[in-house]
Every structure is written in C-alpha cells, then in structure tokens.
Amino acid sequence: MPELPEVETVKAGLAPVMEGQVIVRADVNRPDLRWPFPDAMAARLTGTRVLGLRRRSKYILADLDSGETLLIHLGMSGRMLISGHQVGAFHHPHPAPAKHDHVVLYMANGARITFNDARRFGAMDLLPTHRQDDHWLIRDLGPEPLGNSFHAPYLIARLKGRKTPIKSALLDQRVVAGLGNIYVCEVLFRAGIHPARKSDRISADRIAGLVPLVRDVLGEAIAAGGSSLRDYRQADGELGYFQHVFQVYGRDGAACLTPRCEKKIQRIVQAGRSSFFCPQCQR
DNA sequence: ATGGGGGCCTGCCGGC
DNA sequence: TGCCGGCAGGCCCCCA
CATH class of the missing domain: 1.10.8.50 (Helicase, Ruva Protein; domain 3)
Incomplete structure (x- = not known):
C-alpha cells in the first residue's frame, strides 16, 4: 500500500531487470483494474524495448521505444513480483500463478514481472511519451516533494x-x-x-x-x-x-x-x- | 471554488 | 471454529 517511498523502491527494483530489455510477451488477464486497460494493451507492449523507468508522484512510468509510456499505479494493494532473474549466485524461480495476478510482462532477459493487486485500485495505461504531462492522471499533480519546485x-x-x-x-x-x-x-x-x-x-x-x-x-x-x-x-x-x-x-x-x-x-x-x-x- | 462524504474492491484481524 | 463488523497506506466523483 504504497506511498511515494514505496513506489520509488519498487521502481528501483524493477529498473535493473527492465531497462534496456525488450518485452517479448505480455499477458493481460482481465480487461481492467480500477479503469479499463487501453485498447490492445498487450499487443502495444509486445516487442517494445523499455528505454527507462521514471517515477512521478505515485506513478511508475516506463518509456518504451514505441513512443508510448506505460503508466503503472499500485493503488492500495498492488505488488510487483520479479522472477526468473539472477541476483548474485541466486536464481529466482518463477512462482505458480496466483490469485489476482492481473498482468505479467516477460522480458527478453528471462525476467518476469507480475503485477498482483487484490483490491484492484491499481491502474495501467499507455500514453504518448512526448505528451505525458497532458494525461488526466498526471495533469493536475502538484510539485514533487523532493524536487526543487517544492519550497x-x-x-x-x-x-x-x-x-x-x-x-x-x-x-x-x-x-x-x-x-x-x-x-x-x-x-x-x-x-x-x-x-x-x-x-x-x-x-x-x-x-x-x-x-x-x-x-x-x-x-x-x-x-x-x-x-x-x-x-x-x-x-x-x-x-x-x-x-x-x-x-x-x-x-x-x-x-x-x-x-x-x-x-x-x-x-x-x-x-x-x-x-x-x-x-x-x-x- | 472548496470541503466533506461515498464508493470502488478484497483481505485480514479482532471480538463474540 | 465461524461469522461479522471494522479497517486498510489511493483516488475520483458528487453534492452542499
């Protein structure tokens, strides 16, 4: 149930397994979370390369080489599980599919990112990267509390x-x-x-x-x-x-x-x- | 314009 | 053990 520090931590954890990697497959297991997913979300994610991850407020933003940005919000109960990657000598096995696994991203490096959200207050959307500030969830946000314009x-x-x-x-x-x-x-x-x-x-x-x-x-x-x-x-x-x-x-x-x-x-x-x-x- | 309350969902915990 | 009410860190929408 994440506030800004938790979202920052999740972003930092995702970055090493996602940045620079191609999404080779995306499973979207239901049509919506809090709001409907964008049209053809799985298809629009598949084959794109993640250029970088950013955070704005409590949103994680993944810039894709397709010109779109994947917006992720964890809501109250959203969790990101990383599996199939190497940490030192340890290899995380892929877990059995669990209840409330709504979206799974398969990265070219073998890592799998599972978005699990019991309460479904979370959200995902795709927006044009160059017009991200116009997105209705981003548009009215105040300054970042750790940024220079909060004084x-x-x-x-x-x-x-x-x-x-x-x-x-x-x-x-x-x-x-x-x-x-x-x-x-x-x-x-x-x-x-x-x-x-x-x-x-x-x-x-x-x-x-x-x-x-x-x-x-x-x-x-x-x-x-x-x-x-x-x-x-x-x-x-x-x-x-x-x-x-x-x-x-x-x-x-x-x-x-x-x-x-x-x-x-x-x-x-x-x-x-x-x-x-x-x-x-x-x- | 502004503030307060309801609603969305499911899971968990404590009390009976 | 089981049931029930209350509670949960977010956010939008409606109403006064």
Missing part, C-alpha cells in the same frame, strides 16, 4: 486562505504530489501541528518548516526501502514492502515517543481517513 514560498502561497485542515491539504495531490496518509501523519507529528488545524491558522514560519520535514520523512523512508530492497529481492523477489518505524501512524493508544511526554497517541477520522497524533505535542 517554502510555494507552500505558503498554496495554503494561503485555505480553511481546509492541514491534514487534508497535504493529502491533496494538487498541493504536493506523492504524500499519503502515513507520511502526512508523521510529518505533522514532527512539525508539532495538529492534523485538524485549519491551514490558514498556521503561521508562515510553521508552514515553511513543513517543507524540510516532508523531505526528511520521505528521504528516510526511501533510504530504508533501498536498504531493504536487496533483502527482499534475495528473499522472494517481491518489491515495495518493507518495515519502517513510524512515530504516530498506527500507534493509537500507545505512548507518545517525545521524551518526557506522558500522553498517548490518539486516532481521529478526518474526511474518512484515520489521523494519528499526540494531543500534547501537536497543536
């Missing part, structure tokens, strides 16, 4: 006058692209800001302070993912799921980790999503 003046201006709770604002992909529920909770804890606080009731200085915290939280998670990636690939070829220590997420009722804070982490529901926070440390 304090931008965030201050973007939140100015907005009465929406800061939690909702940071989850809004038009404000900043790639943050999800977990990392927003973690960022707000580090910032000492209550998730229900209205955006226009936060000082410019505190808004500015969110920018480096977003970068820190995501950067640390990506580093953790990178270090666990080797382990996962040697274990079973599955990408994107790694243990990461959260300070508030999922810790409802547990002790706040701030030194000398006696309070317990609380859970509230905002816009249908759980928020976890410390009522003492976050105001």
Whole structure:
C-alpha cells in the first residue's frame, strides 16, 4: 500500500531487470483494474524495448521505444513480483500463478514481472511519451516533494486562505504530489501541528518548516526501502514492502515517543481517513 | 471554488 | 471454529 517511498523502491527494483530489455510477451488477464486497460494493451507492449523507468508522484512510468509510456499505479494493494532473474549466485524461480495476478510482462532477459493487486485500485495505461504531462492522471499533480519546485514560498502561497485542515491539504495531490496518509501523519507529528488545524491558522514560519520535514520523512523512508530492497529481492523477489518505524501512524493508544511526554497517541477520522497524533505535542 | 462524504474492491484481524 | 463488523497506506466523483 504504497506511498511515494514505496513506489520509488519498487521502481528501483524493477529498473535493473527492465531497462534496456525488450518485452517479448505480455499477458493481460482481465480487461481492467480500477479503469479499463487501453485498447490492445498487450499487443502495444509486445516487442517494445523499455528505454527507462521514471517515477512521478505515485506513478511508475516506463518509456518504451514505441513512443508510448506505460503508466503503472499500485493503488492500495498492488505488488510487483520479479522472477526468473539472477541476483548474485541466486536464481529466482518463477512462482505458480496466483490469485489476482492481473498482468505479467516477460522480458527478453528471462525476467518476469507480475503485477498482483487484490483490491484492484491499481491502474495501467499507455500514453504518448512526448505528451505525458497532458494525461488526466498526471495533469493536475502538484510539485514533487523532493524536487526543487517544492519550497517554502510555494507552500505558503498554496495554503494561503485555505480553511481546509492541514491534514487534508497535504493529502491533496494538487498541493504536493506523492504524500499519503502515513507520511502526512508523521510529518505533522514532527512539525508539532495538529492534523485538524485549519491551514490558514498556521503561521508562515510553521508552514515553511513543513517543507524540510516532508523531505526528511520521505528521504528516510526511501533510504530504508533501498536498504531493504536487496533483502527482499534475495528473499522472494517481491518489491515495495518493507518495515519502517513510524512515530504516530498506527500507534493509537500507545505512548507518545517525545521524551518526557506522558500522553498517548490518539486516532481521529478526518474526511474518512484515520489521523494519528499526540494531543500534547501537536497543536 | 472548496470541503466533506461515498464508493470502488478484497483481505485480514479482532471480538463474540 | 465461524461469522461479522471494522479497517486498510489511493483516488475520483458528487453534492452542499
């Protein structure tokens, strides 16, 4: 259930087995995931060479030598399994077909990429590479949180006058692209800001302070993912799921980790999503 | 324009 | 052991 760091980790794991390789066969086992697959997706993938993999927000983009780009979104439960490739002296065997294996890509180097997604909130689409920014899923995305255009003046201006709770604002992909529920909770804890606080009731200085915290939280998670990636690939070829220590997420009722804070982490529901926070440390 | 809620799917976990 | 409600990290759409 990937946010930006998990998607980055999956992309990094796919790159060595996909980049430069020809897709010799594509099995598309159902007509859709969250949305219908594009017409003739299997045929349009077959025989193309993957020039490179990129990430935009939570989307993985595979540029093909056909002039099209394969867009992949993992949704909530999407997983990528790599098999049939060599890691050091170890060769991953191909697994038996599993429930919810929706798309399988066969690479010329013998690697097989299986997209498995139980809840089918994931997506795949094909778009013209040179017009990728026009795609309806990409078009309205805000800046990359780790990129140069996400900075304090931008965030201050973007939140100015907005009465929406800061939690909702940071989850809004038009404000900043790639943050999800977990990392927003973690960022707000580090910032000492209550998730229900209205955006226009936060000082410019505190808004500015969110920018480096977003970068820190995501950067640390990506580093953790990178270090666990080797382990996962040697274990079973599955990408994107790694243990990461959260300070508030999922810790409802547990002790706040701030030194000398006696309070317990609380859970509230905002816009249908759980928020976890410390009522003492976050105001 | 903006914010809140519903819905999409399946699986898992805890309580009875 | 089985059933049931609640919950899940994303995202779009509709409504007030």
